[in-house]
Amino acid sequence: MKVTVNKNVCIGNGMCIGIVSEAFKFGEDGKSQAYNTDPELADLIREAEENCPVGAIIIEEDD
Incomplete structure (x- = not known):
């Protein structure tokens, strides 16, 4: 999982x-x-992505 925040x-x-x-x-x-x-944090990271008020969190799943 790759996680970035669009600044x-x-x-x-x-x-x-x-x-x-x-x-x-x-x-x-x-x-x-x-x-x-x-x-181990994947579920919480996804929750953060879903709750970001401006959609700035980008998750790319590993293949």
Whole structure:
């Protein structure tokens, strides 16, 4: 699983961090960034993607 945050879309509201701080954190720009895509966090990462108010989280599944 590859997880990225579209910095052009992210508004830095931190919803993803609130859901799974083990996978997302704020960068120096005040916007979220993915830093841990451990497979054990996959369900929470997907929940963060679904709940992002601006749809900035992009998940690419491994083939």
